[in-house]
Amino acid sequence: MTQALDLAGIGIGPFNLSLAAHLDAVDGVEARFFDRATRLEWHPGMMLPGVELQTSFLKDLVTATHPTSPWSFMSYLVSQKRFYEFLNADFSAIPRPEFARYLAWVGENLSSLRFASAVDQIDFDGTNFRLRIGREAVSARNLAIAVGLKPNIPAWARAAASDQCFHNAQAANRLDRLTGQRIAIIGGGQSGAEVLLHLISSDRFAGREIEWISMRPNFLPLDDSPFTDELFTPGYVENFHRLPQGRRETILEQQLLAGDGASTSTLKAIYRRLYTLRHLSEEATTVNMTPHREVLNVTREGSEYRLIMRNGFDGAIETRAVDAVVLATGYAFAIPDCMAPLMDRIALDERGHYRLNASFEVEWDGPDDRRIYALNAGRLSHGIAEPQLSLMAWRSAKIVNSLLGRAHFDLDLPDPPVAWSSRHTAQSLHHLGTSARMTESGAR
Numbered sequence: 001m002t003q004a005l006d007l008a009g010i011g012i013g014p015f016n017l018s019l020a021a022h023l024d025a026v027d028g029v030e031a032r033f034f035d036r037a038t039r040l041e042w043h044p045g046m047m048l049p050g051v052e053l054q055t056s057f058l059k060d061l062v063t064a065t066h067p068t069s070p071w072s073f074m075s076y077l078v079s080q081k082r083f084y085e086f087l088n089a090d091f092s093a094i095p096r097p098e099f100a101r102y103l104a105w106v107g108e109n110l111s112s113l114r115f116a117s118a119v120d121q122i123d124f125d126g127t128n129f130r131l132r133i134g135r136e137a138v139s140a141r142n143l144a145i146a147v148g149l150k151p152n153i154p155a156w157a158r159a160a161a162s163d164q165c166f167h168n169a170q171a172a173n174r175l176d177r178l179t180g181q182r183i184a185i186i187g188g189g190q191s192g193a194e195v196l197l198h199l200i201s202s203d204r205f206a207g208r209e210i211e212w213i214s215m216r217p218n219f220l221p222l223d224d225s226p227f228t229d230e231l232f233t234p235g236y237v238e239n240f241h242r243l244p245q246g247r248r249e250t251i252l253e254q255q256l257l258a259g260d261g262a263s264t265s266t267l268k269a270i271y272r273r274l275y276t277l278r279h280l281s282e283e284a285t286t287v288n289m290t291p292h293r294e295v296l297n298v299t300r301e302g303s304e305y306r307l308i309m310r311n312g313f314d315g316a317i318e319t320r321a322v323d324a325v326v327l328a329t330g331y332a333f334a335i336p337d338c339m340a341p342l343m344d345r346i347a348l349d350e351r352g353h354y355r356l357n358a359s360f361e362v363e364w365d366g367p368d369d370r371r372i373y374a375l376n377a378g379r380l381s382h383g384i385a386e387p388q389l390s391l392m393a394w395r396s397a398k399i400v401n402s403l404l405g406r407a408h409f410d411l412d413l414p415d416p417p418v419a420w421s422s423r424h425t426a427q428s429l430h431h432l433g434t435s436a437r438m439t440e441s442g443a444r
Helices: 014-023 073-079 083-089 096-109 155-160 168-177 190-201 226-232 234-241 245-254 264-280 337-345 392-404 422-443
Strands: 007-010 031-034 121-124 129-133 136-140 143-145 165-167 182-186 209-213 286-290 293-301 304-311 317-322 324-327 372-374
Touching: 007 014, 007 129, 007 136, 014 031, 014 096, 014 392, 031 136, 073 083, 073 096, 121 337, 155 293, 155 324, 165 168, 168 190, 168 324, 182 190, 182 304, 182 317, 190 209, 190 264, 226 234, 264 286, 304 324, 372 392
Parallel strands: 007 031, 007 143, 143 372, 165 324, 182 209, 182 324, 209 286
Antiparallel strands: 121 129, 129 136, 293 304, 304 317
8 A cells, every 4th residue: 555645535526626626736735536437527417408507607616715726717718718709708607518518627637536446445444544446445644525416316206216207317318218298397496497498498399298396386596696695605604604503404494595496597498488389389389387386206107107296375185197207306415335434433413414513524533633524515514505616616725724734725704794693793893883982082
């Protein structure tokens, strides 16, 4: 076994890629990142025509904390010789395939990445972590776990899963293979909206019956107004992390549309297409928009799927018979199997999630100078921004500072414009009082 790495990363998606890009700027740190995939592909199953990024391209891998990094989105545009064309295109929201190509470009060029390297097992030998990667053994002082979330197949749909009943993570490869006349999309967020828009815009599905089912009381837009966007800032995350867990859970329930609504542009495109189909087209396509329905069960009966739903508007129980089901039902946290040898040493909360400190360190019973960092695993501890792209650069810089034991990246920011906590309010009032006394003293 060679000399121990300072950090081993498990998983190479956007979040560990951001961490690798930050560490690339730090001399003297030996880090390697491993993934079973042969290359970086970001949500290839959802790269439907016309899909857009819901986040500003400035919230890339590095810009928020290391704007001079060679791994920024702007550097990518320059390297591809289309900086001016990108500016002239004046995208209100950039195409998601463009951001995916940016991530792939970084993945192809960072020297610390090791693809086609599945981590089979991680243990701790009393001094360092030991990673088994095929026949190779790798030793590391610290870990960064960023394996991403898993497609969520609700319990009521698992028995019905098939090539005609699948999660939207496979949409790009499977939608055009649907053969039935009646198609149901379950889930009212951005993914469900994109699947619906694809189906009602494609000539392949002309004349079919398509239904969009959402548990939400309406087909609601993402709330990206300025004060809601404050939820995606370091100041808010730091305030949120200090709250008791019960209060954090209550607040998260209230913030659903801040991170999981459909883009207004997508909803407008759907409504305009509905108008065309209803009033200006001779197509026989039928589109049923059914919000406020909680799906209770899906069963397969021959070639049909029977849906049982509760109507939240009038309380009625409804049934539907369809030929295909697309589950736009989100993603769920999961601990990777390779962590099994360590699990009796790791602290989990009541939901089976890691307990994380403010620097994204997992609570465990090992030495204080041997850390396990978890990325995209702290929605309950760090707030609604944790699974989003918005703060990945800040989180990476925070982890690097923790790893080094010093503030390599300057993360000090002024207090946010919104007084989230009483602590913040008290400090502001104290500052105002001090300023007033100084003014009075100067006047005298």
